[in-house]
Amino acid sequence: MNKQQLEKIREERTLLAYRKNLMGPGGKLGVIVKILGEPIMAETGMDVNWMQDPFDIHDPNEVPMYLDDPNAMPMGFVWDGLREGIHMEIKWDHFKNEITCHYQGYSVYHEDSGVLMAYAPRHPIAGEWEHIVDDLYDRAKRVKMHNVKVEEKIVKKESKGLARKILDALRMRWGD
Numbered sequence: 001m002n003k004q005q006l007e008k009i010r011e012e013r014t015l016l017a018y019r020k021n022l023m024g025p026g027g028k029l030g031v032i033v034k035i036l037g038e039p040i041m042a043e044t045g046m047d048v049n050w051m052q053d054p055f056d057i058h059d060p061n062e063v064p065m066y067l068d069d070p071n072a073m074p075m076g077f078v079w080d081g082l083r084e085g086i087h088m089e090i091k092w093d094h095f096k097n098e099i100t101c102h103y104q105g106y107s108v109y110h111e112d113s114g115v116l117m118a119y120a121p122r123h124p125i126a127g128e129w130e131h132i133v134d135d136l137y138d139r140a141k142r143v144k145m146h147n148v149k150v151e152e153k154i155v156k157k158e159s160k161g162l163a164r165k166i167l168d169a170l171r172m173r174w175g176d
Contacts, residue, residue, distance in 0.1 A: 013119040022119075022128065023111060025092065028137040029099050034089045035140040040093070041072045053122075079136075086132060103129040133140035 017023050024030060075095050081088040087104045101109035102124040110118040122128055 010116060013121075014116045015123065017045070017109075017111075017116055017119050022109065023116070024114060025099070027099075028133055029090050029101055030092060031144075032081045032133065032136045032140045033077040033092045033099070035144050036136065037077040037090065037092075039074040040076040040078055040091075042075040045071050052135075070097065081132075087131065088132060101129075101133075103132075 014023070017027075021027050022029055025034070076091065076093040078092075078132045079090045090100070092099045096112070097114075098110065098112045100107065100111075103123065104125055106120075106126045107118055108120045108123050108126060108129050110116075120126075121130060
């Protein structure tokens with residue numbers, strides 16, 4: 001294949017990926033990995049004056065979490081489907097600005113800085129995979145709607161408490 005043929009295939013696949021809403025962090029893969037996935041944490045440095053003893057383990061079954069660590073920062077998200085019986089991994093790396101999807105060990109989608117590098121709607125070995133993405137996207141939308149409703153309830157509850165505190169403060173200051 002020459003360069004022109006490869007560029008034509010890339011353009012066709014890019015248009016197809018846009019039509020199927022796969023491209024970018026706002027596309028199906030980005031939404032799935034942000035909502036259903038877990039953050040990938042990177043250590044940014046450490047305090048050399050104090051280091052935790054690595055052998056001081058309080059609970060041997062506890063997995064260390066770096067979400068609250070001030071020296072850790074999120075560098076992306078990853079969703080691994082093996083825990084759900086799906087041989088698929090979706091990864092979004094903020095630093096490299098790339099979104100990748102592997103199905104049954106094969107790379108079926110790779111986007112780098114908004115440029116489609118690889119996209120196999122029907123992989124020759126792995127087969128169909130987009131129906132799984134569609135199902136996951138529907139589930140991610142439902143989870144997001146549920147999270148929004150829960151957040152609204154929390155904000156509503158907190159705003160009622162805040163309004164009550166303000167009214168109490170005004171009553172204390174100015175009386176009834």
